[in-house]
Amino acid sequence: MTVWRSRVRLWWAIFRVSVEERLVYRGDFAFGTLMRFLPMLTQIFLWWAIFDAMAARPGETSDVNAIRIKGYNLHDMIAYMLLVMLARAFSSMPGLTSGIAGSIQKGEIKKFLIQPVDMLGSLLIQRIAHKLVYYLIAIGPFALVFFLCRSFFDAGFPAPDQLFGLVLALVGSFLLGFAMEACLGLVAFWLLEVTSLAFIFMLLTFFLSGHMFPLDLMPAPLDRLIGMLPFQYLAYFPSAVALGKVTGEDLVWGLVIQYLWVIGCWVLCRWLWVRGLVRYGGYGG
Amino acid sequence: MVTRIAPPEKPWRLASPKTMPLIEIDQLSKHYQVYQKQEGLWASVRGLFHRQYRQITALDAISLQVERGEFVAFLGPNGAGKTTTLKILSGVIHPTSGTCRVMGHVPWQRANAYRRRFALVMGQKNQLWWDLPAQESFRLHQHIYQIPAEQFQATRDELVDLLGLAKLMRQPVRELSLGERMKMELTAALLHRPEILFLDEPTIGLDVVAQHNIQQFLKHYQEVRSITILLTSHYMKDIEALCQRVVIINEGRIQFDGSLAEIVGKFDQERIVSLRLADTTGIADLQQFGRVTRSQPPQVQLRIPRSQVTSALTEILNRYQVDDVSVSDPPLEEVFAHLFTQGREATDQGASAPKEDMAGSRRLTGEARH
Amino acid sequence: MADDVRTKPQQSANRIVNEPIPDATAGDGITGTGPLVYWRVFRTFVRNSLVRSMGFRANFWLECVSSVCWTIMNLVFFKIVFSYTDSIGRNTGWGENEFFVFLGTTWIITALIQTFVMPNAQEFSELIRTGHLDFALLKPIDTQFLISFPQMVWSNLANLFLGILLVGYAVLRLMADESNPLTLGFTQVGLYLFFILCGLVILYSVMIAMASTSIWLGRNQTLYTFWFYLTNFYRQPMEIYQQGMWGWTLWGFFTFVIPILLVVNVPARILAEPLRPGLDERTWSLAGLTLLVTLLMLGLSRWVFQAALTSYRSASS
Numbered sequence: 001m002t003v004w005r006s007r008v009r010l011w012w013a014i015f016r017v018s019v020e021e022r023l024v025y026r027g028d029f030a031f032g033t034l035m036r037f038l039p040m041l042t043q044i045f046l047w048w049a050i051f052d053a054m055a056a057r058p059g060e061t062s063d064v065n066a067i068r069i070k071g072y073n074l075h076d077m078i079a080y081m082l083l084v085m086l087a088r089a090f091s092s093m094p095g096l097t098s099g100i101a102g103s104i105q106k107g108e109i110k111k112f113l114i115q116p117v118d119m120l121g122s123l124l125i126q127r128i129a130h131k132l133v134y135y136l137i138a139i140g141p142f143a144l145v146f147f148l149c150r151s152f153f154d155a156g157f158p159a160p161d162q163l164f165g166l167v168l169a170l171v172g173s174f175l176l177g178f179a180m181e182a183c184l185g186l187v188a189f190w191l192l193e194v195t196s197l198a199f200i201f202m203l204l205t206f207f208l209s210g211h212m213f214p215l216d217l218m219p220a221p222l223d224r225l226i227g228m229l230p231f232q233y234l235a236y237f238p239s240a241v242a243l244g245k246v247t248g249e250d251l252v253w254g255l256v257i258q259y260l261w262v263i264g265c266w267v268l269c270r271w272l273w274v275r276g277l278v279r280y281g282g283y284g285g
Numbered sequence: 286m287v288t289r290i291a292p293p294e295k296p297w298r299l300a301s302p303k304t305m306p307l308i309e310i311d312q313l314s315k316h317y318q319v320y321q322k323q324e325g326l327w328a329s330v331r332g333l334f335h336r337q338y339r340q341i342t343a344l345d346a347i348s349l350q351v352e353r354g355e356f357v358a359f360l361g362p363n364g365a366g367k368t369t370t371l372k373i374l375s376g377v378i379h380p381t382s383g384t385c386r387v388m389g390h391v392p393w394q395r396a397n398a399y400r401r402r403f404a405l406v407m408g409q410k411n412q413l414w415w416d417l418p419a420q421e422s423f424r425l426h427q428h429i430y431q432i433p434a435e436q437f438q439a440t441r442d443e444l445v446d447l448l449g450l451a452k453l454m455r456q457p458v459r460e461l462s463l464g465e466r467m468k469m470e471l472t473a474a475l476l477h478r479p480e481i482l483f484l485d486e487p488t489i490g491l492d493v494v495a496q497h498n499i500q501q502f503l504k505h506y507q508e509v510r511s512i513t514i515l516l517t518s519h520y521m522k523d524i525e526a527l528c529q530r531v532v533i534i535n536e537g538r539i540q541f542d543g544s545l546a547e548i549v550g551k552f553d554q555e556r557i558v559s560l561r562l563a564d565t566t567g568i569a570d571l572q573q574f575g576r577v578t579r580s581q582p583p584q585v586q587l588r589i590p591r592s593q594v595t596s597a598l599t600e601i602l603n604r605y606q607v608d609d610v611s612v613s614d615p616p617l618e619e620v621f622a623h624l625f626t627q628g629r630e631a632t633d634q635g636a637s638a639p640k641e642d643m644a645g646s647r648r649l650t651g652e653a654r655h
Numbered sequence: 656m657a658d659d660v661r662t663k664p665q666q667s668a669n670r671i672v673n674e675p676i677p678d679a680t681a682g683d684g685i686t687g688t689g690p691l692v693y694w695r696v697f698r699t700f701v702r703n704s705l706v707r708s709m710g711f712r713a714n715f716w717l718e719c720v721s722s723v724c725w726t727i728m729n730l731v732f733f734k735i736v737f738s739y740t741d742s743i744g745r746n747t748g749w750g751e752n753e754f755f756v757f758l759g760t761t762w763i764i765t766a767l768i769q770t771f772v773m774p775n776a777q778e779f780s781e782l783i784r785t786g787h788l789d790f791a792l793l794k795p796i797d798t799q800f801l802i803s804f805p806q807m808v809w810s811n812l813a814n815l816f817l818g819i820l821l822v823g824y825a826v827l828r829l830m831a832d833e834s835n836p837l838t839l840g841f842t843q844v845g846l847y848l849f850f851i852l853c854g855l856v857i858l859y860s861v862m863i864a865m866a867s868t869s870i871w872l873g874r875n876q877t878l879y880t881f882w883f884y885l886t887n888f889y890r891q892p893m894e895i896y897q898q899g900m901w902g903w904t905l906w907g908f909f910t911f912v913i914p915i916l917l918v919v920n921v922p923a924r925i926l927a928e929p930l931r932p933g934l935d936e937r938t939w940s941l942a943g944l945t946l947l948v949t950l951l952m953l954g955l956s957r958w959v960f961q962a963a964l965t966s967y968r969s970a971s972s
């Protein structure tokens with residue numbers, strides 16, 4: 001019991017310090033939050049122009065909203081973009097990979113060998129703190145944007161079971177995002193050039209997670225491949241759940257697979273950490 | 286250990302009495318607003334909307350004149366304002382108030398004509414390209430300062446020769462030792478033959494040998510080229526080795542300005558007499574001559590007021606069997622420590638006795654500005 | 656070793672004495688700051704950055720891969736889009752090939768910016784944070800020039816070649832178009848290149864002004880992110896915004912306030928002539944505006960830069 005209490009106290013301390021650290025840089029913070037909404041605007045206008053051009057084709061009903069691409073009409077597309085933003089607010093981990101890689105290369109991880117603090121655990125808590133602070137500020141703009149764009153959600157507010165699924169999917173996407181990026185950071189035990197690798201990874205995520213466009217649009221050979229990768233659970237899956245494109249049994253299975261990926265990546269993470277430390281120790285620190 | 290410094294010739298006053306001083310600082314002040322980080326979670330949240338600032342007075346109306354050819358040392362504890370002074374003189378930052386002219390220029394206007402005539406070397410910041418051999422940075426300097434090719438080569442070769450850098454020219458700067466890097470920095474700074482050299486802690490972090498090398502180099506270079514050097518340091522060795530004039534800064538104010546010998550004369554009223562006795566009987570009686578600071582028979586160390594040293598020594602040599610005797614000044618460190626504390630007492634007695642932080646270097650003059 | 660150095664000064668003392676000792680007036684004599692100086696310094700920057708990237712070859716190739724990766728993803732996305740539609744926007748003329756001219760131009764401009772401007776803007780923020788800007792301020796040469804060009808990330812140039820390839824391919828397809836072929840003269844190609852240059856200057860000005868703000872804001876981690884988002888705006892034909900109140904507001908903002916919409920649109924319009932035959936009036940007026948805006952932005956960035964410098968605090972060593 002006392003072991004747990006002291007552990008919880010430690011977690012709380014890490015959490016608090018992380019929150020304070022984030023709040024110091026006010027200027028950056030407000031700026032960064034604001035910026036997140038910019039690319040969405042372009043997306044909306046781009047999709048509008050695409051659907052509009054399709055509606056103008058001879059033989060089409062010239063009503064933009066009647067046009068569908070793979071089951072998505074313009075409203076769905078915009079709603080999807082909004083939801084993807086929400087999902088990425090949970091699953092993206094800026095600076096995690098490079099942070100881990102940096103502390104490995106600079107030898108700062110030594111302190112985790114000495115102190116009774118688990119590095120991955122404390123990083124996770126820090127990340128939760130950072131995210132919570134982020135939501136604290138971002139919830140205003142997010143709520144505003146979703147409210148202004150409520151007419152794009154043709155299906156209306158999600159039903160309770162769907163909402164529950166969405167929450168699980170978002171939490172899952174956070175954990176999965178953390179585990180995947182942490183794995184990549186730990187590769188620094190073996191490779192020097194992790195920063196470039198992380199950048200390539202970020203680009204791939206943008207594409208493969210459905211951040212760029214709904215994965216349903218992918219042409220034939222690509223979609224099969226993407227279905228077998230974990231990336232879709234970072235953005236596409238939660239959004240599709242919220243849009244009501246994944247329901248019932250599919251939803252349950254989707255969540256099961258997502259959390260299996262979470263467990264898988266977390267185990268990989270642990271394994272890399274342990275192997276990495278052995279390797280690190282082999283060098284004599 | 287410390288032998289007497291040459292009698293004060295006051296070369297800075299002899300230099301050029303008719304012309305304007307090379308550097309003229311008048312009532313120069315610099316304040317910094319710093320964001321006061323709040324303790325605690327709730328305070329940080331509030332800090333998002335309402336920030337508390339605190340004012341730090343880095344320089345408090347200092348006035349100073351330096352003549353051509355002088356070698357002046359700025360001395361003071363951490364946070365005294367030495368670096369700030371050099372940064373203002375080299376035009377890197379603007380002062381809050383006061384005026385300053387260097388060779389007729391206002392430094393922070395950063396006229397090219399001014400910037401060609403001085404150099405700044407900082408012990409804790411390096412300007413050479415990290416991943417490249419220093420040679421490449423030198424070449425860049427050549428083009429930036431528009432140094433004619435022959436002059437560039439001649440100057441560089443001399444400096445490289447003087448500092449013994451020939452073998453290191455092809456090595457990336459990141460692979461050089463701290464001392465070697467500092468020598469490279471000096472070379473880069475002197476390539477355009479500046480008339481004034483500002484040196485901010487050039488020997489910081491170096492081992493004794495490297496420190497010595499750099500001191501030797503500076504001494505030699507200053508003598509031969511008769512350039513003006515302002516150096517900040519908190520190594521007494523640097524100052525002993527190099528400077529005719531010492532300016533002591535503490536808490537943004539000038540506490541003392543004069544020759545090293547003057548300081549020693551003014552603040553150090555005692556000398557250290559070390560004895561080795563052949564016969565230790567009556568050793569306790571020695572304290573009648575002065576303060577006994579160390580007693581490890583047969584060795585004894587005494588502090589004797591300067592005026593009584595001769596008579597006391599005669600008396601001691603008469604009364605005791607002495608194997609060895611030496612007389613020295615108290616270490617400079619001690620003199621300076623004494624000076625700094627004096628300065629602080631003076632400030633404390635002022636009207637609004639401000640609070641000190643641990644380093645005793647920052648004065649808080651303002652609080653909570655939005 | 657210590658002895659070695661101690662004796663050295665005596666040996667070479669004579670040599671130094673023989674050199675002319677600079678006197679007070681000598682410094683003012685050297686005043687020639689012609690463009691030649693700037694060219695020489697720039698050449699040294701190029702040289703140094705090349706030497707440096709040769710030192711990190713593995714890194715260089717990885718970076719090439721990552722920038723090409725991004726570009727290919729872009730292409731795939733628009734290939735998918737054009738499998739559903741045949742133009743972007745109603746009656747805008749941005750069909751697949753016209754749009755690929757646009758896309759290729761975007762790559763060219765982005766590649767040049769990421770090679771020459773972006774690294775320096777980032778480095779500038781870093782110089783402010785660490786206080787190393789001190790050294791740039793000491794040099795007898797324009798400070799803005801000195802911080803604008805020292806770093807070049809050559810791996811980002813990979814996309815320049817992809818961009819040229821794509822533009823070339825799309826232009827050839829357009830010229831071969833039977834129903835409405837594109838005809839190009841030398842002037843048009845010249846104008847295209849000239850307006851690419853204008854676009855680069857505009858982006859450079861925006862970046863430098865933005866980076867200068869880190870003198871006031873403390874640190875500016877988000878600079879890169881901001882850049883990433885900003886590129887989202889200039890990467891689309893401006894017609895997509897010309898719809899509804901919000902659209903026009905955005906269009907106005909990114910045409911007149913932060914004029915990045917002109918960066919790619921103007922040269923791409925000039926080369927691809929989306930509303931063939933010939934260049935329409937709108938293209939010409941946009942081109943005129945771009946000229947004006949380029950000069951204005953350059954002046955503005957310089958002003959912001961100078962203003963920011965007076966607040967520079969030189970983070971303590």
Ligand SMILES: Nc1ncnc2c1ncn2[C@@H]1O[C@H](COP(=O)(O)OP(=O)(O)O)[C@@H](O)[C@H]1O
Pocket residue numbers: 317318319341342343361362363364365366367368369370646647968969970971
């Ligand atoms: N960029 C800065 N921002 C805030 N305070 C500063 C800055 N630079 C110096 N200071 C403060 O000014 C005072 C003098 O600093 P400095 O001149 O660097 O002292 P030193 O004598 O050790 O070189 C110190 O209290 C320092 O904290």
Ligand SMILES: [Mg+2]
Pocket residue numbers: 364367368369485486
């Ligand atoms: Mg200092």
